[in-house]
Amino acid sequence: MKIDTFELERRQSLWENTVEYNLTESGIHPFTLEELLDANQIKQLNNIRIGYGQTNGSIGLREAICKLYPTSTQENILVTNGSAEANFISMWSMLEKDDEFVCMLPNYMQTYGLAQSLGAKVKPFYLKEELDWQPDLEDLKSIITKNTKMISICNPNNPTGSILSDSAVKCIIDLAEDADAYIHSDEVYRGAELDGNEIETVYNKYEKVIAVGGLSKAYSLPGLRMGWIVGPEEFASKAWSYHDYTTISPSVLSQQIAEWALQPEMRERILSRNRKLLNENLEFFQDWMDTRKHLFTFVPQEAGAMSFVKYHIDMNSTDLTEKLRKEKSLLLVAGDCYGMDSYLRIGIGSEKEYLEEGLNRFADMLEVLIDT
Ligand SMILES: Cc1ncc(COP(=O)(O)O)c(C=O)c1O
Structure with a gap:
């Protein structure tokens, strides 16, 4: 490949x-670790047995992640090694040769490169500086067809830091619904809004959403390599079976720290x-x-x-x-x-x-x- x-x-x-x-x-x-954890937590870490753990993510961590995605349960979640692995598994498990993949540009460029390498027909739509880095929705409408398999967005966006307006989100969901396409939504910057108003995930706004999150950006813990996928139960289960082929499981130490980091007070x-x-x-x-x-x-x-x-x-x-x-x-x-x-x-x-x-x-x- x-x-x-x-x-x-x-x-x-x-x-x-x-x-x-x-x-x-x-x-x-x-x-x-010292800035993040108290002495008791450090002691607990010292006593964790460094095994494989639960390969789709510990129950405690998946429970903590669920709270960030209204209507989700643990069965909707797969914990991954960074959101990069979450994106990788989302593309790898979903895209076949010649599938139509519509993607927002600029973006982190990982899904763009992966989709091309998987042989998908990549159709970009652009965020425009003159629109304060919002998408041109007419451009977007013009490239979606009944064959569109997936629409990929990155919100908040890398590299512009823009947040999709409510009307843009609604339009993207409506278009996905019409085409019966999946939405892949990389939301790893959610939580890093400068005005403190956290954006809503698109996860529960449409049934075919694969949302990606993680602790590398808004939480400033990239070295934990903690990411996740939240999607329909059937998809989360399929993604888990692909995860068996990538890294098997996320680190148990990182998962414990992630679980603490997502508790309301520490978060x-x-x-x-x-x-x-x-x-x-x-x-x-x-x-x-x-x-x-x-x-x-x-x-x-x-x-x-x-x-x-x-x-x-x-x-x-x-x-x-x-x-x-x-x-x-x-x-x-x-x-x-x-x-x-x-x-x-x-x-x-x-x-x-x-x-x-x-x-x-x-x-x-x-x-x-x-x-x-
Ligand atoms: C939008 C976006 N998604 C995913 C990633 C991968 O991050 P990580 O694997 O560290 O969670 C990055 C890294 O820059 C990113 O900007």
């Missing part, structure tokens, strides 16, 4: 640990710490942008730690990010990774001083570029 290079991940994998300033992160400064503590950090950093970043209005166009994100900016410098985005990496030891994501040259994705979820220094280095480079 042939697969295109996953540019976004590959470039990060290659360079993120070699630069002094890595602003490619789509998540938020991660917690340590609120995590999400509010992250919201505060994001709002402070976004304010700083917005000021930085405002003093460079001639160089950038920027629609601030509504959720998450990624700022997706258009730059008005005559240079290709891969060349620009390579120049920054080599000359300033600063890593940013090139718009090319999304097929959108002239854009950059800048992660603002790090500690403030780190973000400031990274941006100082970017500013130094801009001065040189403008002078030449």
Whole structure:
């Protein structure tokens, strides 16, 4: 099976640990165990037997996940190693050669690459900057047919951080219903809304929804590799049998921590710490942008730690990010990774001083570029 290079991940994998300033992160400064857990919980972790555990996810964790998806039960849930595995299993178990797969772009690009490699007919619809990164619904309507098997959305979106309007969500559901298509909804940034108003999942709004979530982004716990699929019982069971072929089971240690992280009190503590950090950093970043209005166009994100900016410098985005990496030891994501040259994705979820220094280095480079 042939697969295109996953540019976004590959470039990060290659360079993120070699630069002094890595602003490619789509998540938020991660917690340590000590910051997260109390002494009693650490003691409990020490006594867990490190077996395989329940391969579709422990009962306690699936119970905690259910609370985030109205009307779901444990039978609707499969716990995975990261939401990346959840996306992978969703595509792999659902798409056959020549299936029509309609997908929102830009997005994380994983489902896009996978669907192509599985031989599906991939039909993109676009979020548009001039619509504040909302989709053009007329474009969407024009590409859906009776043969559409799945519509894939990423909400809140990577990389723009936009949140689909209620009318866009309704339109997508209506179109899926008409075509009797599945909706695959990657909601891993749910919980990272800057205004604190958590979006509703589309899970319970239509019967054929496969929702994906996880702890890597809004919860800033990517190293736990905790993700999940929530879908119709029949699908969750099918996905579990595919999971037997991928990683068998998620780690029992991570599952225990995830179960605690999803309890209302700890969940609120995590999400509010992250919201505060994001709002402070976004304010700083917005000021930085405002003093460079001639160089950038920027629609601030509504959720998450990624700022997706258009730059008005005559240079290709891969060349620009390579120049920054080599000359300033600063890593940013090139718009090319999304097929959108002239854009950059800048992660603002790090500690403030780190973000400031990274941006100082970017500013130094801009001065040189403008002078030449
Ligand atoms: C939209 C989206 N989905 C899924 C993932 C994969 O995340 P993880 O496997 O760490 O949960 C990412 C990572 O950046 C993402 O942005």
